[in-house]
Amino acid sequence: MLELSHITKIYRMGGVDITVLSDVSLKVQPGELIAIMGPSGSGKSTIMNMLGCLDRPTSGSYRFEGREISSMTDDELASIRNVKIGFVFQTFNLLPRFSALKNVEVPLIYSGVPARLRKERAMPLLQQVGLFERMDHKPTELSGGQQQRVAIARALVNHPPLLLADEPTGNLDSRSGEEILKILIGLNQQGVTVIIVTHDQTVAARCKRIISVKDGQIIDDRGQP
């Protein structure tokens, strides 16, 4: 489904080239549940951005469902993010002015779904994450766990085959974190490919495959199918 081959990413900062990823190769099959682990600055977030089509590699190739990403235009990348990928962030990243329902509708706006249908499609997802009663609440009126559930509903609204979660439990207490993790694992059981970036061993232990990253390289890849 996803194939990174010999990916290198170099940032230029203040005239100095910083190699963030060097020669990273990685294959992901549909339906996998993967944890990417590593200390901060190891390059795991860059791998995540690369997989999420938010960033292009400096060299190497990234094929998403067989299509080469590195040669795509910004608009094509936007469309892939919109339809094929759901994002869950550590800081939830909900739009503060919008209600939970409106937040879930945002990806549908960019897929050109008319307003009336958007509501119909967003509401079942809020029900699925157990927030149907709170759909008119603004993010500030929700707890962290509830905000993250809204974010998951938003990530799923276009039924993407890939869900990318960047430290999804990092800002949550253990009980809410556990709830979120259960939802993500449940989604994986329904067939969604889930990749979680974390440095929490207990979170990683729940995933079938654990990829360890250090100094811009994959140093360990356990549980490949």
Place this chain on the structure above:
Amino acid sequence: MNFLETFRVAFEAIVSNKVRSGLTMLGVIIGVMAVILLVSIGAGAQAYITKELTGMGTNLLVITPGKTSMRGGFHPPSAGTVRKLTYDDSQALRRRAWLLTDAVPLVFGTGKLKYRNMGRDIMIIGTTPEFQRVRNLFVDTGSYISQGDVDSKSKVVVLGTKVKEELFGSENALGKVVVLSDARYRVVGVMQKKGTSLGMDIDDIVYIPVTSGQELFDTDSLFEIIASTPRAEDVDRAIAQIKDVLIKRHAHKEDFTIQTQGAMLETMNTILGVLTAVLGGIAGISLLVGGIGIMNIMLVSVRERTREIGIRKALGARNSDILAQFMIEAITLSGAGGVIGIILGVGLALVIPVFVDVLPTSVSLWSILMAFFFSAAVGIFFGVYPARKASLQDPIQALRWE
């Protein structure tokens, strides 16, 4: 992303920051209001002048002594006089320039008017009976100056209504004797009420025979001759006739100036047109400043909402979606400011003349449309830079923004 949705997002962003949006719009509101108001005042003045000049009577020709190269416009009646215009000149024009319906001799100036213990300075016009017809000013009670009065240099006076009321109140003025610059005049008539024209109170004038006027102002010349033709097409030929008659009488020299009402109107309109354009231009500058205010606020808004931009991009917004969102926000700000400015500008333009009668206004559709499109254009022009900045944000950097 469809237009309605983009508009709604922009609207929500504007409403969520009411004070800032309001202050930003205020710049455009004041600009648009100023454009409409000042253009309306300029256009109003033009319309007023046109109405007043044509209201004086149609197809007027004013002959003044002295030749000036200036075309149209006003100059002092005695400027550069070589030979005086005389009462006989006016009589000759009446007899020989057959295209003219009238050729009315005029002397005018101020003098002291006294009745019993009341007295003050007043505008005095010395003329002939035809003045009534030429200027559309008619006597109400009693009679006007007659040709007989002119011929015999009678000391008779016709009062404007204001003068009459001041001196006599409801009393009958006819037959009373007043003192005009130390000479005794008998009141023979009172004029119809006319009001103000071109800043002059028509009801605050007294009329005496032109011959008596020449004596009063101690001159044997006329200050001007007002002539009129029945048809506008005849104006040019009438000018030729006047020249023909007067040049012969003035030793074959053209030592007088003929101004047509059309030329005067044209001059006034040119002056007022320039004035209106200057005022509108100054108001336009304030609209431009308002536009810069919009750009400033949009730049702040883009910076503040960097994270929102990152989120939207991660969720599938294309660069053009973000561009559209911020553009429409800027255009909505300026457009709403424009509409409010138009309402206030038109409102003030309609209200001002009610309270300040020397400021007539005329609201024209084109000034409204121009102000509106200009304000929308300001929104587009000053919205492009911030919106482009927003749309080109790198999604990763934007998502990391705190």
